[in-house]
Amino acid sequence: MELEKLLQQAEQRKTNALESIKNADNLEKLEAAEIELRKANIEIENIKGQIEQLEGNELPPAARKIEPEQNTKTFQPLATYRMSNEKIENEEDIFSTMEYRKAFQNYVLKGEAIPEKFNEKRAAALTTVSDIGAVIPTTIQNKVIEDMTIEGKILSRVNQTSYQGGLEIPISDINITATWLASENVVSEEQKAEMNAKLTFRYHVLEARVAIGLLSSTVALPIFEATVVNQLKKAMTKALETAIVEGSGNGQPLGFTKYALPTNQVITMSEKEIGTVKKWAEVEGEIPEAYEDSVIYVMAKKTWEMYLNGMTDSTGQKIGLGRINEKGQKILNGREVLTVDKFPSFVNAENGAIFGVVVDLSQYCLNSNLAMYYKKYFDEDKNKWIHKALTIADGKMTIGETGTGASKKLVGAKGLIYLKKGTSTNA
DSSP states (O other): OBHHHHHHHHHHHHHHHHHHHHHOOSHHHHHHHHHHHHHHHHHHHHHHHHHHHHHHTTOOGGGOBOOOOOOOEESOHHHHHHHHTHHHHHSOOGGGSHHHHHHHHHHHHHOOOOOHHHHTTSOTTSOSOTTSOEEOOHHHHHHHHHHHHHHOTTTTTSEEEOOOTTOEEEHHHHSOOOOOGGGTTOOOHHHHHHHHOEEEOOOEEEEEEOOOTTSOTTOOHHHHHHHHHHHHHHHHHHHHHHHHHHOBSSSSOBOTTOSOOOGGGEEEEOTTTTTOHHHHHHHHHTSOGGGTTTOEEEEOHHHIIIIITTOBOTTSOBOOSEEEOTTSOEEETTEEEEEOTTSOOTTTOOTTOEEEEEEOGGGEEEEOOOOOEEEEEEETTTTEEEEEEEEEEEEEESOEEESOGGGOEEESOTTOEEEEEOSSSOO
16 A cells, blocks of 8 residues: 555544544543554654655655564564664754753652743644643663663564555565575465565553552652653563563553464363373473474463472472572473463463463564653542553464464464363363
């Protein structure tokens, strides 16, 4: 689809959102309309940037079609944030100046309006409605993102991308493979399937409440900024990692536990089986050789401690199938075990529930530049100020579908295995 047509559609959505804001008769409708307006503004800005770039290269209108970025990488949102805000940083990044940092502090703690010169420069993702919010200073954003990527158990391992929302991106463009020139015209069935299977990312707004309002209005700037960083990274990390694991895909990223996998990739364990070497050998046997070095186990800490780290034989002697290596990593069958609080333990899981997975987390794409915005409003019902941080994100595994009806199949899912609790060995 040509850029001009996409721009028209985005502008129409913006017009509709503005009309909804005017007609909103309660806070819930107003917030929903404001979110739609922010999403439309972001898309308009992105498309206009691509049009300007193409016009600068003097390409004909027929050639102005969106080409998805070909590069993906280990999660490095700082680099992506800089790239997405290139226009600001090519000039002076006014959102990192001491003047703006103090203005932001006064806005949050004292309710003083952000000076107009900063509002003129703020990102197009923010609406023109006066109470929507402010750009979080660049210095704070960078520190939040840096801490998230270091401290987040899951965030530090996923793949960060910055594709244009709404595009259909072939899985083969994400999972790049090297090809000998002599055989570049020979395409395997698996490669064909990856070219036909496509992913589409949307603009989902993540809204995280933060406890900033408890600070004194006279607190020093360094203490204020350290508090904001701490609150933001906790709220954002928790929300993003929860979505990566179990997000519904509706208004939020699609979690890696939400796919309908083939029967052989769903292993059901009973109370008697989970503590046996044979059952875990069955799991290992379902891991394709191509994924042998990249997949890990992800489960609750209680499951690891009760059934794997403490696994014993019939005489009560510890087997050693699960162990902790010299680096402090939990190891099962020579494979890393990542323990997180996003899964129920085997003991607490209901029958049929997923209590763990085998997954290559680098195959999960978090599509966002993690640019953050701040908003506060007064809740009349609770009689207090509500403080929120907003960002745009989507995400999913590099798993697509080909075919229709009975011939429909998943592409790119072979390295993903679900571990379910049950009373039998049938998945």
